[in-house]
Amino acid sequence: MEIFDYSGPRFDVYREDAASEPLVLDDGPWPAPRADGPVEARLRIPGSKSRTNRELVLSALAREASILRRPLHARDTDLMVTALTQLGTTSDHLDEGGRFGDDLEIVPGTLTGGVSIDCGLAGTVMRFVPPLAALALGPVAFDGDESARRRPMGTTVEALTALGVDVRDDHRGRLPFSLYGTGRVQGGKVRIDASASSQFVSGLLLSAPRFRRGLTVRHTGEHLPSVPHIDMTLEALQGRGVAAERVDERTWHVPASPIAGAEITIEPDLSNAEPFLVAAIVAGGSVSIEDWPERTTQVGAQLVPILERFGATFERTDDGALVCSVERGIVEGHEVRGIDLDLGEAGELAPNLAALCALCSTPSRLTGIGHLRGHETDRLAALATELTKVGAEVTEFDDGLEIVPGELHGAEWSAYEDHRMATSGAIVGLAVDGVTIDDIGSTGKTLPQFPELWAELLRPGGEEPDEPGTISLADFGV
Structure with missing residues (x-):
């Protein structure tokens, strides 16, 4: 039975051969x-992969264009740019930059579904993009490399479901999965176990300013790895005019707020x-x-x-x-x-x-x-x-x-x-x-x-x- 009433392009997110081929860059040992x-x-x-991909997401959600100076150009960031472009963002290479690639201008657009996102093996793509995709209108499917299908994703799926987003993952807690965006997410409060990765927290916080009620995230697990990455997320949000804050060691709050465009040097x-x-x-x-x-x-x-x-x-x-x-x-x-x-x-x-x-x-x-x-x-x-x-x-x-x-x-x-x-x-x-x-x-x-x-x-x-x-x-x- 179809969960979603949708007349756009069809794709089978559960096809076993749907995983994208790993990028091959060498010819042998x-x-x-x-x-x-x-x-x-x-x-x-x-440039920093972690900072580049955070700023790419915020640029896609901002109210005006942003310029990223010295961004990373690598597979993980290319996958992020491609995903955001599929969802309606425009990315232009500026005739500037240096040895490692051009600067980027990111112009936000109307978020639209009906696409299938290749996450590759990038944890930031598979965990940062789904909350953003929930703000799009229409279905969005996610898959990646064969190895990516072993990485834990249940926390993202459960969090979005708790926030009222329709998500299908066939109870896998892994890629592939799909969601149906309605153009808005209510937000509010959500409790998650982010013991497997701080990216689960960051992914929710990055899109939270666009949720109607903002978002308060509370970590319920015993251990939380890589806390500095959450601090980086808060810093990136604050740099865009969002009053994001850490309430205590296990809780973070992001109010509903416009996200400013910015010129950021990575x-x-x-x-x-x-x-x-x-x-x-x-x-x-x-x-x-x-x-x-x-x-x-x-x-x-x-x-x-x-x-x-x-x-x-x-x-x-x-x-x-x-x-x-x-x-x-x-x-x-x-x-x-x-x-x-x-x-x-x-x-x-x-x-x-x-x-x-x-x-x-x-x-x-x-x-x-x-x-x-x-x-x-x-x-x-x-x-x-x-x-x-x-x-x-x-x-x-x-x-x-x-x-x-x-x-x-x-x-x-x-x-x-x-x-x-x-x-x-x-x-x-x-x-x-x-x-x-x-x-x-x-x-x-x-x-x-x-x-x-x-x-x-x-x-x-x-x-x-x-x-x-x-x-x-x-x-x-x-």
């Missing part, structure tokens, strides 16, 4: 380059800077990241105190770069002791830190990261498998990993279509001969330029490429 000694590099990192993605900063500890020397913000809600800001525990020192330059320095690296025989670290607020940093821990001289324990089992892949299982494959001893438990270093050796490192698994393998390869990554193209999810930047990092003497952005990567198997 990538030999991870070895660091023979200290590095000296100054790098510019593309910060560099600090989490994507992580492998390059970690490389300084492995190889020794110094790595500078340009335009590191003095104040930010990005999780990557926690890298400074974390990497200091591994022996790195940090300083800021007058032109705003962050310099990470290490006198002697692991590849030079310097022993770095492992650590015991709760990463509950910064789980996305765990894969690259786990790789570093495997290169340390004593065991490490990373905790508070059970929610990583629901990311692009089960990251705990994947890390345990790959680190064991290269010779470490890894114990996997409910919310973390214990990593005991060993005599490491080369192997083919599986990326699991996960950008952070790919970069963690590259870190191991800095100190271990014979490591190859089966799918370095998976870094295209948030950092398509990773192989290029990795080559730039390892260029002798910190030399600049002749033509930034177009260097040859033949020596690195690309």
